[in-house]
Amino acid sequence: MATSRRSGRRAGASGTREAILAAASALFAERGYEATTIRAVAAQAGVDPALVHHFHGSKEALFAAATRLPYNPAEVIPTLLAQGLEGAGERIVRFLVTTWDDEARRAPLLGLMRSALTHDPAGGAITEFVRAGVLGPLTRALEGPDAGLRASLVLSQVAGLAVARWLVGVEPLASAPPDVVAAALGPTIQRYLTGPLKEAP
Amino acid sequence: MATSRRSGRRAGASGTREAILAAASALFAERGYEATTIRAVAAQAGVDPALVHHFHGSKEALFAAATRLPYNPAEVIPTLLAQGLEGAGERIVRFLVTTWDDEARRAPLLGLMRSALTHDPAGGAITEFVRAGVLGPLTRALEGPDAGLRASLVLSQVAGLAVARWLVGVEPLASAPPDVVAAALGPTIQRYLTGPLKEAP
Numbered sequence: 001m002a003t004s005r006r007s008g009r010r011a012g013a014s015g016t017r018e019a020i021l022a023a024a025s026a027l028f029a030e031r032g033y034e035a036t037t038i039r040a041v042a043a044q045a046g047v048d049p050a051l052v053h054h055f056h057g058s059k060e061a062l063f064a065a066a067t068r069l070p071y072n073p074a075e076v077i078p079t080l081l082a083q084g085l086e087g088a089g090e091r092i093v094r095f096l097v098t099t100w101d102d103e104a105r106r107a108p109l110l111g112l113m114r115s116a117l118t119h120d121p122a123g124g125a126i127t128e129f130v131r132a133g134v135l136g137p138l139t140r141a142l143e144g145p146d147a148g149l150r151a152s153l154v155l156s157q158v159a160g161l162a163v164a165r166w167l168v169g170v171e172p173l174a175s176a177p178p179d180v181v182a183a184a185l186g187p188t189i190q191r192y193l194t195g196p197l198k199e200a201p
Numbered sequence: 202m203a204t205s206r207r208s209g210r211r212a213g214a215s216g217t218r219e220a221i222l223a224a225a226s227a228l229f230a231e232r233g234y235e236a237t238t239i240r241a242v243a244a245q246a247g248v249d250p251a252l253v254h255h256f257h258g259s260k261e262a263l264f265a266a267a268t269r270l271p272y273n274p275a276e277v278i279p280t281l282l283a284q285g286l287e288g289a290g291e292r293i294v295r296f297l298v299t300t301w302d303d304e305a306r307r308a309p310l311l312g313l314m315r316s317a318l319t320h321d322p323a324g325g326a327i328t329e330f331v332r333a334g335v336l337g338p339l340t341r342a343l344e345g346p347d348a349g350l351r352a353s354l355v356l357s358q359v360a361g362l363a364v365a366r367w368l369v370g371v372e373p374l375a376s377a378p379p380d381v382v383a384a385a386l387g388p389t390i391q392r393y394l395t396g397p398l399k400e401a402p
Contacts, residue, residue, distance in 0.1 A: 113318075114318060114319050114320075116369060117314075117315060117318045117319070117364065117368055117369070118315050118318070118319050119315075127369055130369075130371075131371075135371070148372070148373050149373050149374060149377065149381070149385070152365060152371045152372065152373060152374035152375075153374060153385055153386075155361075155365055155371055155374075156358070156361040156362050156364065156365035156366070156371070156374060156386075157357070157358055157361050157389070158361070159360075159361040159364045159365060160356075160357040160358050160359070160360045160361020160362070160364065161357050161361070163318065163357065163360045163361065163364065164353060164356055164357035164360060165357070167318055168317060168318070168328055168331075170331075170332075170336070170353045170356055170357070171349070171353065172349050172350050172353060173350065173353035173354060173356075173357060174353075176350060180350070180398075180399075183398060183399050184350070184354055184393070184398045185354075185357075187392070188358070188389050188392070191388070191389070192385070197381075197384060197385045198381075198384050
């Protein structure tokens with residue numbers, strides 16, 4: 001039955017997919033995120049660029065797949081903000097806690113964070129990806145001259161949560177129930193997104 | 202003139218001081234922070250434990266000196282909170298920005314952070330030191346059953362600021378004037394110290 005359901009699929013598609021991801025990993029590590037093009041990844045993998053687009057849609061999605069991320073932030077951020085900025089602080093924290101509390105899903109995220117925070121050669125590509133795939137979408141979703149500052153403030157608290165709860169395991173935050181984390185950090189993220197930054201709230 | 206001013210100093214005092222710091226560095230890295238005693242450091246350095254106490258006063262101070270930290274958090278935190286918790290959020294942020302914006306002073310702090318966030322063998326000792334020398338004093342200065350959670354929330358935003366502003370350099374937060382950082386993060390730290398955690402402020 002599985003064979004007939006898959007009959008439309010090209011033989012060797014999964015091999016091609018793996019070749020694309022291997023080429024992408026190598027080029028991102030070697031050239032960084034910005035300087036790597038989908039065209040170069042396709043050439044390295046020996047496939048047509050249209051096939052890379054077909055499988056991955058965007059360079060952010062390709063990077064997320066190549067690094068085994070459980071989600072592509074460039075897609076998730078607009079989705080989390082699609083209902084409006086009201087309440088987005090708590091939605092963001094709940095999404096992060098749900099995803100990262102799952103050990104299998106957080107493993108590649110923590111690996112990437114460790115590389116970005118050290119002198120790992122891959123660190124540069126990760127930092128560039130965070131700019132393009134996290135700060136970019138967040139800044140575009142915000143308004144006003146402070147949009148970039150707001151996005152970088154959000155990132156600072158998100159990075160700090162990741163460090164304290166998952167990377168180092170600072171108690172009692174590391175074991176706090178998701179509702180407690182959402183209630184504690186949601187208002188912080190919300191203020192960075194939409195609150196006054198120049199004075200006390 | 203320098204010679205006469207220093208005439209009260211024992212010959213070889215600076216050699217002894219260095220021997221103590223070298224012994225402390227080795228033992229902290231080998232055994233971790235908690236398991237290392239001032240007595241063991243003194244034995245390793247071939248000096249009397251009283252001399253280690255004389256030079257460093259406490260194990261936190263010894264660790265700070267051995268790792269070339271520009272300050273001992275176990276001393277700084279009570280000082281920053283001595284004027285009361287009111288306004289402490291902004292005082293903490295201003296202290297951090299003043300210290301860490303200085304490249305020479307932040308270098309050992311960033312080195313320690315990198316070790317703590319990776320699989321560096323010294324990472325365990327650093328994490329134990331953060332518990333004893335940062336979270337401990339902060340928790341004791343706070344009140345109520347949430348004191349530990351509040352301290353770990355403060356640490357999460359402080360770690361995130363360090364990552365974004367100094368370790369990775371996320372713009373525009375990395376280049377924001379100290380007043381902007383204090384106004385943006387001060388209220389966050391203040392709420393974690395004294396504000397309501399269970400609902401929006």
